[in-house]
Amino acid sequence: MFTRLRDLREDRDMKQREVAAYLNCSQQVYSNYELGQRDLPTDVLMRLSDLYDVSVDYLLGLTDDPKRYK
């Protein structure tokens, strides 16, 4: 479901454990986010939006335009 999360992470050459540390969650929890086996809480959406500098709509696959409009 959230394949875009993996693509963004790999584009930044980050490991799952690094993103998990940034989110203050376990690597297992983060892995489940990426696999779509656990829903993404809004605070995680917002933190990942900051980390990758992309819109939440892009994270969710609702747009192919990663730009954030402030």
Place this chain on the structure above:
Amino acid sequence: MFTRLRDLREDRDMKQREVAAYLNCSQQVYSNYELGQRDLPTDVLMRLSDLYDVSVDYLLGLTDDPKRYK
């Protein structure tokens, strides 16, 4: 936390029970979303984005620009 949800609903002259019916949840659950007492699941974010034709970033208060970029 999610005051924007109430504003959007009231702008459309909708009742909480109407939005709840659209989301297939109880009015109590929807009320808790609006009050920020229950986190918004991603499927609810996406359905509300459709209902109001606004970006998820706008729903979450990350931008003041409601426009969706496809």
